[in-house]
Amino acid sequence: MxxxxxxxxxxxxxxxxxxxxxxxxxxxxxxxxxxxxxxxxxxxxxxxxxxxxxxxxxxxxxxxxxxxxxxxxxxxxxxxxxxxxxxxxxxxxxxxxxxxxxxxxxxxxxxxxxxxxxxxxxxxxxxxxxxxxxxxxxxxxxxxxxxxxxxxxxxxxxxxxxxxxxxxxxxxxxxxxxxxxxxxxxxxxxxxxxxxxxxxxxxxRHAATVEQLAISRERNRLARALHDTLAHSLAAIAVQLEAVRAQLAHDPGAAEATVLELGGLARAGLAEARHAIQALRVDPVASMGLEGALRDMATDFEARTGLRVAFRTVGGQPDLTAEEARMLYRISEEALLNVERHARAGHVQIELEQSSERVSVSVRDDGVGFLPEQVGPDHFGIVGMHERASLMGAELTLRSQPGAGTQVTCVLMR
Incomplete structure (x- = not known):
């Protein structure tokens, strides 16, 4: 001693x-x-x-x-x-x-x-x-x-x-x-x-491990954000450039129209990248809490897309750690981005439910829907939601049918 x-x-x-x-x-x-x-x-x-x-x-x-x-x-x-x-x-x-x-x-x-x-x-x-x-x-x-x-x-x-x-x-x-x-x-x-x-x-040592884990999570989060914004836009631009190359020899007018479309794609990609960077910089959950951040996200989504968004809460203020609340927020954010890009919906409902046994967040739309079993492993948006749910010990379920809309639910047991 x-x-x-x-x-x-x-x-x-x-x-x-x-x-x-x-x-x-x-x-x-x-x-x-x-x-x-x-x-x-x-x-x-x-x-x-x-x-x-x-x-x-x-x-x-x-x-x-x-x-x-x-x-x-x-x-x-x-x-x-x-x-x-x-x-x-x-x-x-x-x-x-x-x-x-x-x-x-x-x-x-x-x-x-x-x-x-x-x-x-x-x-x-x-x-x-x-x-x-x-x-x-x-x-x-x-x-x-x-x-x-x-x-x-x-x-x-x-x-x-x-x-x-x-x-x-x-x-x-x-x-x-x-x-x-x-x-x-x-x-x-x-x-x-x-x-x-x-x-x-x-x-x-635990703090150092948590810090490294947080850095790793942020890297994955950034990778998902870049894939769902810049990667999609750049892929579309690459395809259109190939079309322009073929059109220049046979149909210059069509090539000019494609170039104009390319400009729109580039601007849209730039706007998405800026939105993703802003989302990475700001942590609304820390300043407003999970309920306030979800409500603010619903209002912003409605103003940006023109879709009708209903936000509903059941129970009191969720008893969550800061990391759990942040994960649930990011899962909801990713679900809304998928609605905006793929669902062609007219109405979206976000529901936050809390009881003494569980906390759940669900995002449901009335869009075109799809078959979940046909979603490949390269769909980083859905993969990212599953990863976040797994990190905090929650269960993520995805229900969808063609023509019947989609519902994403994340349940965290207390």
Whole structure:
């Protein structure tokens, strides 16, 4: 498990703790300077190694040389210094192992220890944070070792009595429990962070896949649009040019009429190409929703072709994703284009129906109709509608009979 992030966080906190200790040492020297003095050397002994630790903790050179053991070295030295402070406190300040605060002697025995002993909890806990349960174990053992060293020095100096040994037991328990709890919480946080990072990477890969799929769909969509516009017009122009070539030698008048017809075909093809490009650029579903986009398309189709178009909705607003709504819109658009080009219809009906189980869109005309089984695989309009329906898991049905019109229905089950 990667613990680099936790070590960086623990190192930042340790630097703050170190800065606070240096400030305490500086304030102690100032008080000694304006007071009676006599303990300056002890404050210098407290301050000097911490200044060195501050350099080791902040200079990049040490971090590069020590690597992942940078924090471990700092915390180990900090525990040693804390143990020395704990051992020297009764010698320097006197009293029954109570440190410089005489009021603490009136508290319970479990609290009658030098404050320096409790400060050992900080590096022991940070060891658990940065290095997990192993760090908590090593940090707690080191802290316990130096507290016991403090007990030995205090007893040897005659300033500790057995009743205060209860405080040692409390400290040892805290050195065992608190770093372990912190290490467990830190490991849990690391696992959650790694899971989040893994989920983020999967999401990025999924987004890249979706993007590539969208690009592929747009290419297919563009291919269908070009086939149904420019390809038809250019094919007709090519056939007419062959006719002009044959007519020039035998019937110049007919050739001139064919050339005029070619001009009309070229203009019609240009208009269709412009319409297709405009349709590719604009996404009316995003701005108006599926119902509004279908209604607007029906109005535009009626104005452009002169055919009567009825638009009908059944149910409420469809509960669709943006991609599903866009697919249904494009299927309806392709069905209307087929009506315009081939059906020779007089009336068209568009129906959008939605229920809790399904959403369906149908386009029905009263045109000449055809036999669906005779439609070849090269008819890109119908093939494109089937492809779009398949991409979103919908079912597309095409019903038509000669002289009975055509109905295209796309049903998406919820």
């Amino acid at each position: 990667d613990t680099t992030g936790s070590q960086r966080e623990a190192l930042r906190i340790y630097r703050l703790v170190l800065a606070a200790e240096i400030m305490v040492g500086v304030l102690g020297l100032l008080f000694q300077a304006v007071g009676d003095g006599g303990r300056e050397r002890w404050y210098w002994l407290f301050l000097a190694p911490r200044l060195v630790l501050a350099l080791v903790a902040t200079l990049p050179w040490f971090s590069l040389r020590l690597g992942r053991y940078h924090l471990a070295v700092l915390l180990a030295v900090q525990i040693v210094l804390g143990g020395v402070d704990t051992a020297l406190a009764p010698v320097v300040f006197g009293g029954p192992w109570q440190g410089p605060h005489s009021g603490i002697a009136r508290l319970e025995p479990c609290l009658q220890v030098p404050p320096q002993a409790y400060l050992l909890l900080v590096p022991a806990t940070l060891a658990g944070w940065g290095y997990g349960r192993l760090g908590a174990l090593v940090g707690g053992l080191l802290a316990t070792l130096f507290v016991l060293l403090g007990v030995y020095v205090a007893v040897d100096a005659g300033v500790a009595v057995p009743q205060y040994l209860l405080s040692v037991a409390v400290l040892v328990l805290m050195f065992s429990v608190l770093p372990t709890i912190v290490s467990v919480l830190a490991e849990s946080e690391r696992r959650q962070r790694e899971a989040l990072q893994s989920a983020y990477q999967r999401l990025r």
